[in-house]
Amino acid sequence: MTTEPGGTGPVTPAVGPPGATHPVTSHGGAALRRALGLRTVVSTSTGLAFAALEYLAAAGLVAYVAGDSAWIAIGTAGLLALLAWGFFGELNGMFPTAAAIRLYMKRSMDDRVALIITFTYMTTIILVIAADAFIVGSALSHAFNEPTWVAAIWIVGLLALAVGANLRGVHVAGGVQDVATYIVLAATLVIASAALLRSHAALRYPLQPLHGHHGTDFIEAVALGVFLYSAFEWVTTSAEEVRHPAHVHRGMLIAVGLLFVVCSVATVAMSHVLTHHQLTSAYPQLYLGQATFGQAGLWAMAAVTAVTALNTFNGGFITASRFVYGTAREGSLPRQLALLNDRAVPWVPVVALGAVSLVVALVVALTHGWQVLVAVGAALEAMIYCVAALCTVRLRTRAPDHHRPFRVRGLRVLGVVGVGLFGVLALVASVSVENKFNPVPLVIIAVAAALSAWYVLRVLPRVQAREAARRAATPRRRPPRPGTSATGPPPSVAS
């Protein structure tokens, strides 16, 4: 079929697609049939941050500050999250795409450095999926009054279910995700508030976070507090499917507010009614439910924990596997990682993600080192906030005329503050576990960074050379225009 120049009508008579009821619209004038509204953006942003690991991080934070005043550390971390929100808001406005992290990083720094940072950061997704599998497995095992080792079976089953569902292309629909997230938040808030009300004891030190602690403890508490908001920015990968571009940064802002309220109340309640043993267990939220409403409360929190995993597994598997697929298609990862199954799912990244998460979850189950995971996650998240601040600052200089629907005011000061503060918090979080000096998180991050650097600096050049050779050997299919040469490689070969 051919069309007349200008696309005003077909030369060969053609009718509109079946079912078309709308008139022909001008260039770029149509709205998407299925688009995400603000409610779903908020639930996605909040749901991605509110993983099961949230409860353990919140309980762990109590070790650093006088428990009843934990909300101050969480509020301070929330202010820092707002700073990060500003950076991600500006970057997302400039690059409203799921590939934004690749775009703004490679335009701000050397692409090899950008890739090393990105691959290291992707470790967070593995950790969160592994941690959630471990926590949900342990919580269900405890709720059913089973021996501890049964948790390992739950972990294997949960991850197998998540991998299987992803391979079959099953995803949680936006509406279901909305309901799931708001149920988790509401249930946590109600049970935590009821725990405080039913304890019949006044708060001990609601305004004295340093009571019995040092100033450095508060900094560590804030570093851990940043983790409570972590992943709220992952919703920027949905920028292409929102009804209105502003929904993304508005949604993130509301999510930060919701996270502050729910996490503060839950942390203060846990510190108020739970024992040290319960706080340091793998399921403090179950004890919170039990302390409030007895066995019914325990089961309610077990159900809530399982629902959080729904969001984590859905969002985590999709985000990570699609990112790996896109990076492989771009030519920065081996082509095998872009293989699709018959349901158009990149099955190699999904299976690999499930396998690595399983190993990490089982190691955590054996070593009881979940607070190490929390510290690694907190450090990586602070690191990526630091990088976002740096990118925002550098792009103001490198791309001053780029359209910015949202701008951070006072970036000259806030940018430097963001880089400095998040850099320090990343360092602090990476050497502290349960209020003790512990370099294990730093070692884990260093190993992940070293592996990423080895791949980017040593393996990737060979992958790219092979791809270039394949491209050069593939003849161009497009017929040459009259008077032009048919030789020469295509701009970039598909498949």
Add this chain to the structure above:
Amino acid sequence: MATSEEIAEAYADWRARSNENERLKKMVRGWDRRVHLSTTDTAEGYTLEVRDQVLSQLYPGHVGQPDLIVTGSSEDFCDMFWGDLNPSAKYMSGEITLAGSQEDVMRLDAISMVAFLDQ
């Protein structure tokens, strides 16, 4: 800059390859979607559909409400339909932009990739 005739010719080739590909038919089972294409350099619009596992012809203009909107240069669309261009690389560099759900983007990319796997 590619003319609309060149884009239509390239699309016809892509459509034929895609509709003959059994694996691709499996991949788009139940995936009935309408896609709008917009060129940045020639300010033209096109519409294509996938319905009942079959890729439609290319309609001029933006018809109906889309599930997916793809924006790029006319040359990129032409090269993509001929299988000479990897749309993912252009997407990751920001030269092709998309609006739509990630799953729809994946399926469209799958069509562009699988149609040329024998190459």
